[in-house]
Amino acid sequence: MNEFFGSTLFFGAVITIAFYECGILLKRKFKLALFNPLLICVVAIILFLVLTGTAYSVYYDGAKYISYLLTPATVCLAIPLYEQMELLKKNWKAVMAGILSGVLTSLTTVFALAALFHTGRALYVTLLPKSVTTAIGVGIAQELGGVVTITAAAIILTGIFGNMIAQTVYRVFHITEPIARGVGLGTAAHAIGTARAMEMGEVEGAMSSLSIAVAGVVTVVGASLFANLPV
Amino acid sequence: MKYIKQMGIILAISFVGELLHHFLPLPIPASIYGLALMLLMLQTKLLRLHAVRETGKFLVEIMPIMFVPAMVGLVDDWHYLKPIWLLFPIVVVVVTILVMLVSAAVTQLVIRWEKKRDE
Numbered sequence: 169m170n171e172f173f174g175s176t177l178f179f180g181a182v183i184t185i186a187f188y189e190c191g192i193l194l195k196r197k198f199k200l201a202l203f204n205p206l207l208i209c210v211v212a213i214i215l216f217l218v219l220t221g222t223a224y225s226v227y228y229d230g231a232k233y234i235s236y237l238l239t240p241a242t243v244c245l246a247i248p249l250y251e252q253m254e255l256l257k258k259n260w261k262a263v264m265a266g267i268l269s270g271v272l273t274s275l276t277t278v279f280a281l282a283a284l285f286h287t288g289r290a291l292y293v294t295l296l297p298k299s300v301t302t303a304i305g306v307g308i309a310q311e312l313g314g315v316v317t318i319t320a321a322a323i324i325l326t327g328i329f330g331n332m333i334a335q336t337v338y339r340v341f342h343i344t345e346p347i348a349r350g351v352g353l354g355t356a357a358h359a360i361g362t363a364r365a366m367e368m369g370e371v372e373g374a375m376s377s378l379s380i381a382v383a384g385v386v387t388v389v390g391a392s393l394f395a396n397l398p399v
Numbered sequence: 400m401k402y403i404k405q406m407g408i409i410l411a412i413s414f415v416g417e418l419l420h421h422f423l424p425l426p427i428p429a430s431i432y433g434l435a436l437m438l439l440m441l442q443t444k445l446l447r448l449h450a451v452r453e454t455g456k457f458l459v460e461i462m463p464i465m466f467v468p469a470m471v472g473l474v475d476d477w478h479y480l481k482p483i484w485l486l487f488p489i490v491v492v493v494v495t496i497l498v499m500l501v502s503a504a505v506t507q508l509v510i511r512w513e514k515k516r517d518e
Contacts, residue, residue: 180468184467184468185464206470209467214471214473224475227468231471237465238462239417240406240410242433242434245459246434247452248459261509263506265505265509270499270505271498273498274497277494281489281493287486311426317479321473321479321480324466325473326491326494326495333495333496338503341503343504345511347507348510351506352502359466360463381434384431385431
């Protein structure tokens, strides 16, 4: 099938959008966290590629035009943030306290688990930046001498998992403030979590967008300090 | 014409973000520079909201789909994860839940504490 799909320009983009829409339909029908449109879409495409014997590179040739817009879209997260500026100014202490405590939690728990499992330094610094947005996290791992591919995989799976689990975490632990919900998603699950926050509401989305940027920059400094700890 | 002009502005800001990423020696991606720059321009009224609003909202709305191609790429990198099949899911699950819970709970606590103090 490589030959046929490889000769079309629109195959990759079409199955991406088609499976995503299927995911949305399933989510609407069964209101379960597991029926996450992103997760369903990714799993369905992987199955499709494996079953038809189509190479990832063939799929990516068409699908890359969708990813092309990722940087401009991230830039545009400034728009909801700007619209919620008054709310942010009023609550900036709470927001900053939330993001900083989240980053610290991320670095300490990765350190604790790495020490517990005796991973060695290379794997430890590979996983250290796993909570931040891909471009920042991969940059940090590279700087510290980690395995970039694993970092990228950890970041993406963190995003999907955070996107899936947020509703449950917030319900179980009674997190009802929209600002707090946004900060939690953006700090723990970066841009993929923010996609979920946008669905929850405008305030959640704006606070989540801010958290990606702040948590990312704070982690640049924090990870380089934590990397010196012995594991 | 409105949409093409809005797209032009958004792409131009993204491009300046790329320039900053290229010339500044920090591991901060072009998109984050761009986000900060657009926010600064909106805040200082250098850029008016209506000049980017519709196209910007559209891009933010379709953003989840943009992650899919990279995620599907995991299929090619699977063998890297085999040696750490046990540790890897534990780290992802435990750290993500803890970070989400701590950052959201701290934010909520401070908001409620400030509300109480102001009353």
